[in-house]
Amino acid sequence: MNTDKFNFKPTYQLTILLLLALGLNFNTLFSVYTLDDSVVMTSNALVEKGIKGIPEIFTSNLINESKGPHANLTQVRYRPFSTATFAVEYQFFGKNPMVSHSINVLVFMLLITLLYSVLQKSVFQEQHKFLAFLTCLIYVVHPIHTEVIANVKSRDELITYLFLIITLINFISYYNNRTIIKLIIALVCFFLALLTRESAITFIAVVPLIMYYFFNRSIKQSLFYAIPMMIAAAIFLVIRYLVTKDNHETAPLLVLNSPFLYASATEAFATKTFILIKYIGLLFFPHPLSWDYGFNQIPYIKLSSAQFIFSFIVLISLLAYSLYTFKQKTLFSFCILYFFVTISLVSNYLVDIGTPLSERFLFQPSLSYCIVLASFYFKIERLPKDLINGILITILVLLSTKTVLRNRVWENNETLDLTDVDSAPNSERTNQYATELYILKANKESNIGLKKEYYNKAIYYGKRCLQIYPNNPVTIMEVGSAYYGLKEYDKTAELWMKTYKLIPNDPQAKYYVELLSNIFNKEGNGANNKGNIDEAIRCYKKATELNYDNVEAWYNLGGNYYLKKDSINADMAWGIVKKLRPNHEFSMDDFTK
Numbered sequence: 001m002n003t004d005k006f007n008f009k010p011t012y013q014l015t016i017l018l019l020l021a022l023g024l025n026f027n028t029l030f031s032v033y034t035l036d037d038s039v040v041m042t043s044n045a046l047v048e049k050g051i052k053g054i055p056e057i058f059t060s061n062l063i064n065e066s067k068g069p070h071a072n073l074t075q076v077r078y079r080p081f082s083t084a085t086f087a088v089e090y091q092f093f094g095k096n097p098m099v100s101h102s103i104n105v106l107v108f109m110l111l112i113t114l115l116y117s118v119l120q121k122s123v124f125q126e127q128h129k130f131l132a133f134l135t136c137l138i139y140v141v142h143p144i145h146t147e148v149i150a151n152v153k154s155r156d157e158l159i160t161y162l163f164l165i166i167t168l169i170n171f172i173s174y175y176n177n178r179t180i181i182k183l184i185i186a187l188v189c190f191f192l193a194l195l196t197r198e199s200a201i202t203f204i205a206v207v208p209l210i211m212y213y214f215f216n217r218s219i220k221q222s223l224f225y226a227i228p229m230m231i232a233a234a235i236f237l238v239i240r241y242l243v244t245k246d247n248h249e250t251a252p253l254l255v256l257n258s259p260f261l262y263a264s265a266t267e268a269f270a271t272k273t274f275i276l277i278k279y280i281g282l283l284f285f286p287h288p289l290s291w292d293y294g295f296n297q298i299p300y301i302k303l304s305s306a307q308f309i310f311s312f313i314v315l316i317s318l319l320a321y322s323l324y325t326f327k328q329k330t331l332f333s334f335c336i337l338y339f340f341v342t343i344s345l346v347s348n349y350l351v352d353i354g355t356p357l358s359e360r361f362l363f364q365p366s367l368s369y370c371i372v373l374a375s376f377y378f379k380i381e382r383l384p385k386d387l388i389n390g391i392l393i394t395i396l397v398l399l400s401t402k403t404v405l406r407n408r409v410w411e412n413n414e415t416l417d418l419t420d421v422d423s424a425p426n427s428e429r430t431n432q433y434a435t436e437l438y439i440l441k442a443n444k445e446s447n448i449g450l451k452k453e454y455y456n457k458a459i460y461y462g463k464r465c466l467q468i469y470p471n472n473p474v475t476i477m478e479v480g481s482a483y484y485g486l487k488e489y490d491k492t493a494e495l496w497m498k499t500y501k502l503i504p505n506d507p508q509a510k511y512y513v514e515l516l517s518n519i520f521n522k523e524g525n526g527a528n529n530k531g532n533i534d535e536a537i538r539c540y541k542k543a544t545e546l547n548y549d550n551v552e553a554w555y556n557l558g559g560n561y562y563l564k565k566d567s568i569n570a571d572m573a574w575g576i577v578k579k580l581r582p583n584h585e586f587s588m589d590d591f592t593k
Contacts, residue, residue, distance in 0.1 A: 081196040
């Protein structure tokens, strides 16, 4: 065995793990709030109440209390425990991103401590004595976890897994000592994990799997542990239903929050199957990474496609192997089942979760990959020790480097958006966010050259976004805003009118078309003063097209038709003026000065 490099005490092993967990994620402490941190921290009405808001947090749908950009999501999110931690944090520290990120890193370090402890002392007792250390080492350095640690909102993933590990520790203690208090603690922690994130429910299957594979329990004896967990889960689901029963239709169903909306049943099944292979692929080769893999970064595929056929064969083969070796209780068999169980709820097979793929969903399933890679290292005996150690060190260095670099990307919305719009170029959201970012940069820029450059980049990403999702009114409005900044009013008018037709009741869309109508009216006045009657008429017509109720534009249009001796159109325009404002005063002097 190649164990020389790992021949040191568990205390030293844990120290190395914790120093790495802190060191690799230390740069996150200097990041600001990003993306959906607004849901839980920067724009959540109940969190801003501090400790006083906690009772309401436990009786509210998380999204309904958000004032941020995610307030219109359709999915119900009942995650009161993690939200309550944000309320406590807000009470004592306010909106302090360094504190928020520090808490995430500390929770991750505590999580690693408990994970290493339970693997080293209990789960891997009959495995190689350094398997727990190498497994946790790979887990610590793997960049697939950067989103969970660097994104403050994803603290729910950290806390959920922390509670689940404590649940497992207490179930094992109950198995060893039959102390009822350990069983109670296990169930309380499991219930708190459910209150933190609904995906914790998959641990109902994980605990029996661990008891069967590592504690010499029969299938029947292992399933015993699932019974009290199912009761706890049933209580949670009833509470969740009672709290959220009126919150299931908070926004219209769109492909942006229902990624398989446009797919046929077979296309949806084929694509979901392919996505499972994408998850496995990200574990083996975590590059490029992105905060979004939504529509249309992963296009729909058919059952006849090579991607589906390959994915289906691989997945069925893995499942077949795990079942074939189930009675042999092989480590690889356990890892396969652990992966499929923990990812099942977010695979979109059982319920539409609002996104096809997300890196944070691998936070628990990734442990199976770490175990497989670590055990593979210890099973290789024929190759030279230095060669195997060199390969392992290279892998660890590459993963660690990627983690540090990826954490830097999460520094703020600008670094994240501008990096991931290239990592996920076919994602509607990454392109939309890049569009918004460049408009904001242009609006703040005083340098005329840079301002123009930023507006043009906003137009570039906006058009790319509209190629993916042509009728997204938000993006259409934003591209129009970029043209507005460039004073290309005709292109602005085309886009803002399209936006207004798509969302006629939206006050912002109405404001924009009225604003542009007044601008075209002023442009018409300028053309009239220069004696360019035809251009004046064009501008006034555009103003009335944008806003039919623009009385001054109709009035000026009639006057300029009058100057062209077109009495028919002049009377038509002035007739509309009289209809809109009967007491409007007419004077030909307005057009002949």
